[in-house]
Amino acid sequence: MPLARKIVLHTPISDEALLDPFVEQCLRDEVSLMAVVGPDCSRIEDVIDEIVVGDGSDPTRFLCTTSHPDEPIEDVMNMAITWEYGQGDPVEEVWL
Numbered sequence: 001m002p003l004a005r006k007i008v009l010h011t012p013i014s015d016e017a018l019l020d021p022f023v024e025q026c027l028r029d030e031v032s033l034m035a036v037v038g039p040d041c042s043r044i045e046d047v048i049d050e051i052v053v054g055d056g057s058d059p060t061r062f063l064c065t066t067s068h069p070d071e072p073i074e075d076v077m078n079m080a081i082t083w084e085y086g087q088g089d090p091v092e093e094v095w096l
Helices: 016-028 041-053 073-081
Strands: 006-010 033-037 064-068 091-095
Touching (some): 033 041, 033 073
């Protein structure tokens, strides 16, 4: 089953080795937004950006990321719900 087009990823990540295959799945499933929330979310957002960009040779690899340190989950969910792709699209919360 494909992922939702909008993801809220909770940190901390149980095993950062799970992040690379998860991001690749997000790219295959055409995820539009990955909002990262929780402790160390800014660093995890940077790691995700590095995975997406890779060596920079494939301009079709794109995923908008945001990080939300010290923001309530309700605010992050609301931002994701109203994200431009489609306000009616579901938001999927993910814990790795």
